[in-house]
Amino acid sequence: MSDSKSQARKLGELMCTVTEQILWQPAAGWVQQRASGSTLVCRVGSGQATYHRFEPQYQQHQITYGLRMIQAKHQADTASGWLSSREILKRGYFDGELSALNLLAHTCCHEFAHLLQHSAGQRYRGSVHNRHFYNILDELHESGSAKTTREALANRASEYQVPLSSVPFQLPDPALQPSPWQVDDTVVFDSGAREFHGEIIRVNRKTCTVDGTGQFRGRRYRVPISMLRRAH
Incomplete structure (x- = not known):
């Protein structure tokens, strides 16, 4: 690990x-x-x-x-x-x-x-x-x-000598950050105890619109960009 x-x-x-x-x-x-x-x-x-x-x-x-x-x-x-x-x-x-x-x-x-x-x-x-x-x-x-x-x-x-910073930080301005995602990217995200799979159909400033694939076909989700990860 x-x-x-x-x-x-x-x-x-x-x-x-x-x-x-x-x-x-x-x-x-x-x-x-x-x-x-x-x-x-x-x-x-x-x-x-x-x-x-x-x-x-x-x-x-x-x-x-x-x-x-x-x-x-x-x-x-x-x-x-x-x-x-x-x-x-x-x-x-x-x-x-x-x-x-x-x-x-x-x-x-x-x-x-x-x-x-x-x-x-x-x-x-x-x-x-x-x-x-x-x-x-x-x-x-x-x-x-x-x-x-x-x-x-x-x-x-x-x-226990585990690093845990108390130094404040500022969030980046989303308008200035290029999105790491593109339409047609296949992605995975978690909701509760379940893992959902889908394909991006729209990239917004803070979220992506995702159409479900596989067992999630027919569902559509709006997901914060930080919650998405690439499907392997």
Whole structure:
């Protein structure tokens, strides 16, 4: 495994530890009142996909942090397409500063907010990032939980000597960046736990329009450029 991947995996493991110790432990009693016996398992996935899901058969919440997501959030050009970047900038989380540390700490809070949203019965099909979700995410930041998460992640990274920069960076102006994609390129992107395949039919400033291929034929998607990767 390359040094970059090894470091990203270690960071993912630290994100799991911080999520379980800093975010889950204080909230576990509240969650278990709503679904007796609820547990949380965090894991590091091999792709970009980063998500929360609930397995009712086992009363188990699962949070996955994607290895490629962790790598992407270390620099401005690959961090720009992620929702977490837009949330920090638009909602003023961590004083509106983007850095690898802020992005990864906020990712922990973002996914944990989905866990709390689900437990409160406020996650609906087709309405995931709704006002209920952002009320919860805002509260995690306003209550100091996000700051504690950030500090814990920074401390653990330092303890294990895993590089995690807190130096702020600016996102590049998309209007000045040439697109790496062209019409007819075949691409792959992740959504939740699934991997979708398709062909680009339109290249926009920040997104590409993708027609599904294979089992996804007949579907059309609008995908942030940073989420796309080439099909092999």
